[in-house]
Amino acid sequence: MRPVLVIAGVELRRLQRDRSNYFFVLVLPLLLVLVIGAQFSDDSNGRVAVAGGESTLRENLVRALRADDVEVTVASPQTVREKVARGRADVGIIVSPQAARAFATQGDLEFTLIPGVRSDSPALLHRARSVLSRLTVQSGQLAALTDRGMSREAARSALADAAQSLRRPTLEVVDVDESAQEFSGLGQFDVGARGQTLLFVFVTALSGASALIRTRRLGVLSRTLTAPVSARQVFAGQALGRFAVATFQAVYIVLLTAVLFGADWGSPGPVLLVLLLFSAVAAGTSLLIGTVADSDTVASGLGIGLGLVLAALGGGMIPLELFGSTLRSVAHLTPHAWAYDALAQIRGHGAGVLDVLPELAVLAVMALALLSLGTWTLRRSTARGL
Amino acid sequence: MSDGQRSGEDDPARASEGAVLLVEGLVRRFGDLTAVDGVGLRIEAGQTYGLLGPNGAGKTTTISMIAGLLPADAGTISVLGRPMGPREVEVKHHIGLVPQDLAIYPELTARENLAFFGRLQGMRGRQLIERIDEVLDLIALSDRADDATKDYSGGMKRRLNIAVGLIHRPALLILDEPTVGVDPQSRNAILRSVEALSGEGMAVLYTTHYMEEAARLCDRIGIIDSGRIRAEGTRSELITLIGGVDTIRLTGAGPVEESAEALRLLEAVDKVGVEGRCLTLTVHDAPTTVAQVVTTAARTGLALDEVEIVRPDLESVFLHLTGKALRD
Ligand SMILES: Nc1ncnc2c1ncn2[C@@H]1O[C@H](COP(=O)(O)OP(=O)(O)OP(=O)(O)O)[C@@H](O)[C@H]1O
Ligand SMILES: [Mg+2]
Numbered sequence: 001m002r003p004v005l006v007i008a009g010v011e012l013r014r015l016q017r018d019r020s021n022y023f024f025v026l027v028l029p030l031l032l033v034l035v036i037g038a039q040f041s042d043d044s045n046g047r048v049a050v051a052g053g054e055s056t057l058r059e060n061l062v063r064a065l066r067a068d069d070v071e072v073t074v075a076s077p078q079t080v081r082e083k084v085a086r087g088r089a090d091v092g093i094i095v096s097p098q099a100a101r102a103f104a105t106q107g108d109l110e111f112t113l114i115p116g117v118r119s120d121s122p123a124l125l126h127r128a129r130s131v132l133s134r135l136t137v138q139s140g141q142l143a144a145l146t147d148r149g150m151s152r153e154a155a156r157s158a159l160a161d162a163a164q165s166l167r168r169p170t171l172e173v174v175d176v177d178e179s180a181q182e183f184s185g186l187g188q189f190d191v192g193a194r195g196q197t198l199l200f201v202f203v204t205a206l207s208g209a210s211a212l213i214r215t216r217r218l219g220v221l222s223r224t225l226t227a228p229v230s231a232r233q234v235f236a237g238q239a240l241g242r243f244a245v246a247t248f249q250a251v252y253i254v255l256l257t258a259v260l261f262g263a264d265w266g267s268p269g270p271v272l273l274v275l276l277l278f279s280a281v282a283a284g285t286s287l288l289i290g291t292v293a294d295s296d297t298v299a300s301g302l303g304i305g306l307g308l309v310l311a312a313l314g315g316g317m318i319p320l321e322l323f324g325s326t327l328r329s330v331a332h333l334t335p336h337a338w339a340y341d342a343l344a345q346i347r348g349h350g351a352g353v354l355d356v357l358p359e360l361a362v363l364a365v366m367a368l369a370l371l372s373l374g375t376w377t378l379r380r381s382t383a384r385g386l
Numbered sequence: 387m388s389d390g391q392r393s394g395e396d397d398p399a400r401a402s403e404g405a406v407l408l409v410e411g412l413v414r415r416f417g418d419l420t421a422v423d424g425v426g427l428r429i430e431a432g433q434t435y436g437l438l439g440p441n442g443a444g445k446t447t448t449i450s451m452i453a454g455l456l457p458a459d460a461g462t463i464s465v466l467g468r469p470m471g472p473r474e475v476e477v478k479h480h481i482g483l484v485p486q487d488l489a490i491y492p493e494l495t496a497r498e499n500l501a502f503f504g505r506l507q508g509m510r511g512r513q514l515i516e517r518i519d520e521v522l523d524l525i526a527l528s529d530r531a532d533d534a535t536k537d538y539s540g541g542m543k544r545r546l547n548i549a550v551g552l553i554h555r556p557a558l559l560i561l562d563e564p565t566v567g568v569d570p571q572s573r574n575a576i577l578r579s580v581e582a583l584s585g586e587g588m589a590v591l592y593t594t595h596y597m598e599e600a601a602r603l604c605d606r607i608g609i610i611d612s613g614r615i616r617a618e619g620t621r622s623e624l625i626t627l628i629g630g631v632d633t634i635r636l637t638g639a640g641p642v643e644e645s646a647e648a649l650r651l652l653e654a655v656d657k658v659g660v661e662g663r664c665l666t667l668t669v670h671d672a673p674t675t676v677a678q679v680v681t682t683a684a685r686t687g688l689a690l691d692e693v694e695i696v697r698p699d700l701e702s703v704f705l706h707l708t709g710k711a712l713r714d
Contacts, residue, residue: 002505003505006505006506010502013494014491017493017494218489219485219487219488219489220489220490222455223550224506226453226478227503228477228508382455
């Protein structure tokens with residue numbers, strides 16, 4: 001075991017000496033997470049352009065919309081119309097001076113709503129309507145209370161208290177579509193982050209193949225084999241170094257997405273186990289390429305090509321849930337699909353280690369097979385002599 | 387093959403007795419090419435064996451098999467009496483290999499490189515640290531020990547390449563052309579450390595195509611060409627083997643032709659050639675004949691300006707055996 005650790009240690013130290021690796025190991029995953037975040041965690045519920053002179057009504061309206069995660073811009077009525085027409089805003093609201101005055105004096109409120117063309121603007125329109133009616137109701141309530149002799153201040157605070165203790169209704173949407181059911185309870189973000197994390201970890205691990213080729217070229221690998229160590233130990237040492245980096249990256253991405261975007265991966269123990277085994281497969285594949293290919297360029301081409309194809313097949317780009325059944329069987333030739341399934345079960349159905357045992361076993365077998373195959377090709381690659 | 391077996395006298399244990407390395411009938415083919423063709427050699431503790439041969443002679447291939455990197459097609463290798471091959475792990479403890487091409491990590495320092503290979507050999511702790519310092523001292527790299535080796539000069543890298551092979555005090559040190567492309571100063575340092583190591587009792591297998599190095603370092607020399615050992619022995623044995631003849635060159639003023647006549651009559655002299663004021667004599671053993679030659683020449687009235695003795699070297703041995711020059 002000791003030679004394995006010694007070799008893994010020296011590989012990690014070499015990695016650490018090359019500054020550019022900090023970028024690949026630390027910065028690139030962060031960028032990836034931000035990209036995933038931008039793609040999937042678009043929390044904004046749409047854009048509303050509001051027109052109308054400075055007034056309490058306008059202020060309240062803007063505040064209420066923003067509280068609903070709606071992006072709000074304020075502009076002149078002309079600009080608002082243009083924005084909606086050009087698709088720069090999804091809905092336009094024009095607050096007339098009369099309405100502003102009526103709000104202050106508790107008269108009737110009238111707004112002009114301009115619906116946009118985007119497919120989801122009806123939803124936004126609905127949201128805007130409910131905000132407006134909430135404002136109308138509030139102003140009516142305020143009027144009723146002051147009419148009964150309450151001071152305006154007391155009335156306002158009483159209403160605010162009432163709003164605090166109110167509970168908003170929870171809506172449950174029931175899907176009839178099968179794939180929609182698989183997604184249920186998941187943010188878009190969770191699904192996207194899962195696939196892309198697998199893709200990224202695999203591709204960056206494969207890029208490590210060229211490091212092994214350099215070691216072979218340096219003659220250090222042959223020299224290592226003249227020490228009292230077996231080819232299996234040498235391969236395992238190299239693999240362990242790669243594996244440590246891949247695991248680190250996977251865990252790092254998972255933590256970042258969880259912390260920065262609140263992604264929910266499910267129970268940490270089983271997730272870690274899946275990531276460990278998936279990283280082992282990635283490391284094994286990388287080293288296999290490193291012992292078979294003879295040049296850096298072949299290795300990186302092969303690495304990236306294989307990394308992308310496997311990811312595309314295995315749910316790294318399009319969620320597996322959307323695959324047809326034939327394609328799904330094909331997908332399960334890739335380690336990605338097995339890891340994806342396991343992660344989906346852990347996240348979606350709260351599965352524990354025992355529930356995802358088949359997936360874990362498949363990944364473990366893949367990792368062991370790659371280790372054996374790699375040992376054999378490594379021996380072959382150094383059996384050309386010095 | 388038959389030679390090796392006969393010298394073993396039916397008892398392999400006796401044959402390897404005292405030998406650190408014993409190689410018999412080693413063969414390795416690459417496709418149609420037989421790169422190593424029945425090589426046999428024996429090295430004892432404290433002995434330095436030189437494998438002298440031109441490019442492509444099969445030196446590195448032989449070494450690769452001895453170090454267990456390359457399987458042999460035929461023949462046997464034993465180190466300290468134990469069989470050696472690609473699947474043997476423990477025996478490798480006794481072998482230190484210095485490959486022809488640099489094999490060190492450029493990103494790491496000399497100390498880290500030495501520590502890595504030392505640990506692979508099972509060394510650790512204080513023992514390892516002390517040995518690293520010792521080896522750094524031997525190759526005169528102590529002051530640069532903590533710099534990344536990619537910033538070293540060519541000679542420094544070569545010296546470190548050697549140090550890595552020594553770190554675990556192997557019984558057998560194999561050096562494959564360690565001085566190629568090295569400045570004279572580093573080269574001298576390398577040769578001196580090899581001499582020191584063999585003085586400490588290490589068995590050394592040294593390949594080179596520089597005959598001066600072989601002549602200076604090696605107790606025994608094997609001349610290898612096209613995968614075969616053409617001749618083997620000490621330097622003077624090899625020279626005698628080719629019926630080594632010495633040459634004495636006399637330059638002087640006076641009766642050149644008469645002197646030549648008188649010299650031809652001497653028993654020790656084989657041939658005399660005349661060319662202007664210069665006489666070229668072929669003799670068996672110049673050091674013992676030269677006095678007689680000079681006296682005879684003086685007696686015939688030749689006033690000598692210059693006496694030059696030319697003895698055959700390994701280069702001429704090589705030329706004689708293979709019909710080609712050592713260097714191309
Ligand atoms: N892996 C290999 N595949 C095919 N041929 C090889 C291989 N290794 C060596 N050879 C051939 O075997 C012959 C001996 O090569 P080797 O490297 O042993 O020579 P050498 O004596 O070390 O030469 P040099 O002084 O140039 O290092 C050469 O003709 C070489 O081309
Ligand atoms: Mg060579």
